Amino acid sequence: MRAYSEVLKVPGLARIIFSQLIARFPAGMMSLGILMHMEHLHGSYSAAGLVLAAFSVGMATAGPFITRLLSRFGTLTVLLVTAAISAGALLLLATQAVPLWVDLLAGIVAGAATPPVTPTVRTLYPRMVPQRLLSPLFSFDAALQEIIWVFGPVLVVSLVALAGTGVTLLVTIAIQFFGAVLFILNLEVRRLRIPPTTRKLGRVLRKPPVLLSVVISAMFIGGFSAVEAGVVGTFGEGALEAGIVLAVSAIGSLVGGFAIGSRGIAPWSVAIRLTVVLAGMVIALPMTEVFGLSIALFIAGLGTAPALAAFSAIIAGTVKFADTPEAYAWIGTGQLLGAAVGSALAGVCIDAVGGVGGVWVGAVMVAIAAAIAAIFRRHQPDLRHGIGDPPDTAPIELPR
Known part of the structure; x- marks a missing residue:
């Protein structure tokens, strides 16, 4: 815990962490909000999964292009413009009863214009703390973001039960826009200067650790998205039980993050941590009650x-x-x-066999992720003695 206390003593860092947490809070609400609202409008989890997949594909496709604009136009301009466009497209989803293909297009636009808060703040962190504190900071950030997954799902299902899916999605949109503005108000964010890269788009993927991280995390998050949909499918739209189960899973992640977050990263670390996730999902397969699913997904969350x-x-x-x-x-x-693949596959399986179908999809995807991490462990760096000094620097302009 000493490392975490050192992190929080860095001037301005606690403020940055808090504001980016608010800006990212809708991540814990958006998937369930879109899934429930589209299922309510179109009467099918398959249709809802397609719209959610369109949102994810839009964000995934545009993400690398949007982040390269940060060095060209600056963080202020990029964050404000993307926040406005994304909010407009999401408003169409929330307020208009339109054909499915229109919702799919709106989902793509909303996803593509999602403000790039996460890449921005993770680029900013190494400029604010000594290199020896980076690993604890990333772990602290990953653990703290589980607050999003503790309260986000519970807030969504509670709002759906009280006010309906449309109002719930409107609340989510408002939080996303407000959070983006709050994040931008930080002077460190506005004055972050990222030098233009000399590499072509996608060249960074030639680094084996980067490519492996992309592939493994894709399967990992896809698996959790499938399980999330499976839990909703098990208990039904607006059921508080679904929010409780997902919140307990997030609490497990919070506990796991703080318990081992300060440890260095070894080549085996990713495979071992994903094996813990897989074990919890396997335990969850025969479970249909709140208590059993909560215990199983708490283990997965660790x-x-x-x-x-x-x-x-x-x-x-x-x-x-x-x-x-x-x-x-x-x-x-x-x-x-x-997440798009996991949600789409889970939607089809849920319609076919019920909520357990989503959990099966999740377990298979996480098993593949853990296997890849183990097989290619030699291509992952050994960071047990620290992350080291970054090759390039671009200082933050501080107020005079």
Whole structure:
């Protein structure tokens, strides 16, 4: 815990962490909000899964392009413009009863214009703390973001039960826009200067640790998206039980992140942490009650934040500063494509066999992720002795 206290003593860092947490809070609400609202409008989890997949594909496709604009137009302009466009497209989803193909297009636009808060803040972190504190900071960030998954799902299902799916989605949109503005108000964010990269788009994927992180995290997040849909399918739209189960899973991730988050990353770390996740999902397969599913997904959650922290640390330790926004964007792209595939497959399986179908999809995807991490462990860096100094620097302009 000493490392975490050192992190929080860095001037301005606690403010940055809080504001980016608010900006990212809708991530814990958006998937369920879109899934429930589209199922309510179109009467099918398959249709709802397609719209959610369109949203994820839009975000995944545009992510690397949007992050490269940060160095060209600056964080202020990019964050404000994307927040406005995304909010407009989401408003169409929330307020208009339109054909499915229109909702699919709106989902793509909303996803593509999602403000790039995560790549921005993870690029900013190495400029604010000593390199020896980066691994604990990434772990702290990954663990703390589980607050999103503790309260987000519960808030969504509670609002759906009280006010309906449309109002719930409107609340989610408002939080996303307000959070983006709050994040932008930080002087450190507005004055972050990212040097233009000399590499072509996608060249950073030639680094084996980056490519592995993209592929593994895609399967991992896809698996959790499938399980999330499976839990909703098990208990039904607006059921508080679904929110409780997902919140307990997030609490497990919070516990896991704080318990082992300060440990260095070894070549075996990702595989071991994903194996913990897989074990919980396998236990969840025969479960249909709140208690059993909660215990199983709590176990799965113990490996979640540590795995996410490992991906961030790997990027920080292997990629030049000018290329880190794009690298983090590719991680996001992989995760979102995985979520799109997981959601779509889960929707079909839920319609066919019920909520357990989504859990099966999730377990298979996480098993593949763990196997890849184990097989290609030699291509993952050994960061047990620290992340090291970044090759390039671009200082933040501080107020005079």
